[in-house]
Amino acid sequence: MTRRLQYPEAAELLGVTESWLRKHIKQLPHKKLGRVVYFTDADLERIDQMHHHEPTTGPLAAAPTPTQSAAPHPLAGLRPLPRRGKALANVS
Template sequence: MRRAHCRCETVRNFDYEEAAEKLGCKARFLRDNIRRLPHQRMGEAVVFCDCELDLIRALHTFVPPSVEALLNPPAPSAAPSEVPTLHSIRPSKGRNTARVS
Protein backbone atom coordinates (compact mmCIF):
# COMPACT_ATOMS: atom_id res chain seq x y z
CA MET A 1 0.00 0.00 0.00
CA ARG A 2 1.44 3.35 -0.99
CA ARG A 3 1.53 6.02 1.59
CA ALA A 4 0.69 8.99 -0.61
CA HIS A 5 -0.88 10.80 2.33
CA CYS A 6 2.29 10.58 4.41
CA ARG A 7 4.51 13.62 4.32
CA CYS A 8 6.59 12.80 7.35
CA GLU A 9 10.27 13.38 6.71
CA THR A 10 11.00 10.95 9.44
CA VAL A 11 8.00 8.82 10.25
CA ARG A 12 7.28 8.76 13.92
CA ASN A 13 4.53 6.36 14.87
CA PHE A 14 2.20 6.60 17.82
CA ASP A 15 0.28 3.79 19.41
CA TYR A 16 -3.37 4.02 20.40
CA GLU A 17 -2.67 5.71 23.70
CA GLU A 18 -0.18 8.18 22.27
CA ALA A 19 -2.43 8.98 19.31
CA ALA A 20 -5.40 9.51 21.59
CA GLU A 21 -3.32 11.80 23.75
CA LYS A 22 -2.27 13.86 20.73
CA LEU A 23 -5.80 14.04 19.37
CA GLY A 24 -7.36 14.73 22.73
CA CYS A 25 -9.74 11.80 22.40
CA LYS A 26 -10.11 8.41 24.04
CA ALA A 27 -7.99 5.51 22.87
CA ARG A 28 -11.23 3.55 23.03
CA PHE A 29 -12.69 5.77 20.31
CA LEU A 30 -9.76 4.99 18.03
CA ARG A 31 -10.04 1.28 18.72
CA ASP A 32 -13.78 1.24 18.11
CA ASN A 33 -13.48 3.12 14.84
CA ILE A 34 -10.20 1.78 13.56
CA ARG A 35 -11.74 0.27 10.46
CA ARG A 36 -12.60 3.69 9.09
CA LEU A 37 -9.53 5.54 10.34
CA PRO A 38 -6.22 5.82 8.49
CA HIS A 39 -3.60 3.82 10.33
CA GLN A 40 -0.78 1.34 9.91
CA ARG A 41 -1.15 -2.25 11.00
CA MET A 42 1.87 -4.35 11.69
CA GLY A 43 0.76 -7.68 12.97
CA GLU A 44 -1.05 -7.01 16.21
CA ALA A 45 0.18 -3.47 16.41
CA VAL A 46 -1.79 -0.50 15.14
CA VAL A 47 0.08 2.77 14.89
CA PHE A 48 -0.49 6.24 13.47
CA CYS A 49 1.93 8.78 12.05
CA ASP A 50 1.31 12.53 12.25
CA CYS A 51 -0.26 12.58 8.79
CA GLU A 52 -2.75 9.94 9.80
CA LEU A 53 -3.58 11.91 12.91
CA ASP A 54 -4.17 14.96 10.68
CA LEU A 55 -6.51 12.93 8.49
CA ILE A 56 -8.38 11.70 11.54
CA ARG A 57 -8.76 15.31 12.68
CA ALA A 58 -10.04 16.28 9.24
CA LEU A 59 -12.48 13.37 9.24
CA HIS A 60 -13.97 14.64 12.48
CA THR A 61 -13.99 18.33 11.83
CA PHE A 62 -17.46 19.75 11.41
CA VAL A 63 -17.92 23.27 10.14
CA PRO A 64 -21.50 24.58 10.16
CA PRO A 65 -22.62 25.98 6.77
CA SER A 66 -22.87 29.49 8.22
CA VAL A 67 -19.23 29.35 9.27
CA GLU A 68 -18.21 27.80 5.97
CA ALA A 69 -19.79 30.75 4.19
CA LEU A 70 -17.73 33.14 6.27
CA LEU A 71 -14.54 31.29 5.45
CA ASN A 72 -15.27 30.80 1.74
CA PRO A 73 -17.44 33.62 0.44
CA PRO A 74 -18.82 32.78 -2.99
CA ALA A 75 -16.89 34.30 -5.88
CA PRO A 76 -18.64 37.42 -7.22
CA SER A 77 -18.83 36.07 -10.77
CA ALA A 78 -20.23 32.74 -9.70
CA ALA A 79 -22.85 34.09 -7.35
CA PRO A 80 -23.67 37.74 -7.77
CA SER A 81 -25.12 39.10 -4.62
CA GLU A 82 -26.21 42.37 -3.12
CA VAL A 83 -23.98 41.93 -0.13
CA PRO A 84 -21.16 44.44 -0.33
CA THR A 85 -17.66 43.14 0.07
CA LEU A 86 -15.42 44.67 2.68
CA HIS A 87 -13.48 46.52 0.00
CA SER A 88 -16.58 48.19 -1.39
CA ILE A 89 -17.61 49.53 1.98
CA ARG A 90 -16.52 53.11 2.60
CA PRO A 91 -17.10 55.11 5.71
CA SER A 92 -20.13 57.27 5.30
CA LYS A 93 -19.52 60.97 4.97
CA GLY A 94 -21.33 63.45 7.08
CA ARG A 95 -21.52 62.94 10.78
CA ASN A 96 -18.46 62.77 12.96
CA THR A 97 -15.98 64.07 10.46
CA ALA A 98 -14.77 67.66 10.85
CA ARG A 99 -16.38 68.87 14.00
CA VAL A 100 -14.82 66.54 16.49
CA SER A 101 -12.51 68.65 18.62
Protein backbone atom coordinates (compact mmCIF):
# COMPACT_ATOMS: atom_id res chain seq x y z
CA MET A 1 0.00 0.00 0.00
CA THR A 2 1.19 3.51 -0.80
CA ARG A 3 2.29 5.68 2.09
CA ARG A 4 0.13 8.72 2.77
CA LEU A 5 2.08 11.50 4.37
CA GLN A 6 0.43 14.59 5.76
CA TYR A 7 1.97 18.05 5.94
CA PRO A 8 4.37 17.54 8.89
CA GLU A 9 5.89 14.28 7.62
CA ALA A 10 6.13 15.50 4.01
CA ALA A 11 7.75 18.77 5.06
CA GLU A 12 10.34 16.92 7.13
CA LEU A 13 11.24 14.59 4.24
CA LEU A 14 11.49 17.48 1.77
CA GLY A 15 13.50 19.66 4.15
CA VAL A 16 11.02 22.55 4.07
CA THR A 17 8.65 24.01 6.61
CA GLU A 18 5.05 22.93 6.89
CA SER A 19 3.97 26.52 6.24
CA TRP A 20 5.92 26.52 2.94
CA LEU A 21 4.04 23.40 1.83
CA ARG A 22 0.69 24.92 2.79
CA LYS A 23 1.52 28.20 1.05
CA HIS A 24 2.52 26.51 -2.24
CA ILE A 25 0.02 23.62 -2.25
CA LYS A 26 -1.70 24.80 -5.46
CA GLN A 27 1.55 24.45 -7.43
CA LEU A 28 2.58 21.10 -5.89
CA PRO A 29 1.43 17.57 -6.72
CA HIS A 30 -0.70 16.13 -3.92
CA LYS A 31 -3.77 14.03 -3.23
CA LYS A 32 -6.92 15.10 -1.47
CA LEU A 33 -9.66 13.09 0.24
CA GLY A 34 -12.37 15.48 1.27
CA ARG A 35 -10.47 18.18 3.14
CA VAL A 36 -7.53 15.97 4.05
CA VAL A 37 -4.42 16.70 1.98
CA TYR A 38 -1.74 14.04 1.77
CA PHE A 39 1.38 13.30 -0.25
CA THR A 40 2.58 9.99 -1.66
CA ASP A 41 6.20 9.05 -2.26
CA ALA A 42 5.66 9.75 -5.98
CA ASP A 43 4.34 13.24 -5.14
CA LEU A 44 7.41 13.97 -3.02
CA GLU A 45 9.71 12.77 -5.83
CA ARG A 46 7.94 15.06 -8.31
CA ILE A 47 8.21 18.02 -5.92
CA ASP A 48 11.92 17.32 -5.52
CA GLN A 49 12.38 17.19 -9.32
CA MET A 50 10.41 20.43 -9.78
CA HIS A 51 12.88 22.30 -7.58
CA HIS A 52 16.08 20.64 -8.82
CA HIS A 53 18.52 22.91 -10.64
CA GLU A 54 21.74 22.01 -12.42
CA PRO A 55 24.65 24.46 -12.54
CA THR A 56 25.21 26.13 -15.91
CA THR A 57 28.79 27.30 -15.30
CA GLY A 58 31.76 25.99 -13.40
CA PRO A 59 33.25 22.53 -13.02
CA LEU A 60 29.90 20.87 -12.20
CA ALA A 61 28.09 22.24 -15.25
CA ALA A 62 26.92 19.80 -17.87
CA ALA A 63 29.13 19.44 -20.94
CA PRO A 64 28.24 21.97 -23.64
CA THR A 65 26.31 20.67 -26.61
CA PRO A 66 28.33 20.47 -29.81
CA THR A 67 27.74 23.29 -32.25
CA GLN A 68 25.86 22.46 -35.42
CA SER A 69 27.59 22.56 -38.79
CA ALA A 70 27.09 25.50 -41.14
CA ALA A 71 25.12 23.33 -43.60
CA PRO A 72 21.41 24.20 -43.75
CA HIS A 73 18.79 21.76 -42.57
CA PRO A 74 17.81 19.30 -45.33
CA LEU A 75 14.17 20.43 -45.20
CA ALA A 76 14.91 24.16 -45.01
CA GLY A 77 13.84 24.74 -48.63
CA LEU A 78 10.31 23.36 -48.19
CA ARG A 79 7.46 25.86 -48.30
CA PRO A 80 3.82 25.28 -47.27
CA LEU A 81 1.18 24.68 -49.92
CA PRO A 82 -1.29 27.51 -50.63
CA ARG A 83 -4.58 27.49 -48.78
CA ARG A 84 -7.31 25.40 -50.39
CA GLY A 85 -9.71 28.28 -50.97
CA LYS A 86 -7.09 30.33 -52.81
CA ALA A 87 -5.91 27.38 -54.91
CA LEU A 88 -9.48 26.69 -56.11
CA ALA A 89 -10.12 30.37 -56.94
CA ASN A 90 -7.11 30.47 -59.31
CA VAL A 91 -8.24 27.40 -61.29
CA SER A 92 -11.06 29.07 -63.29
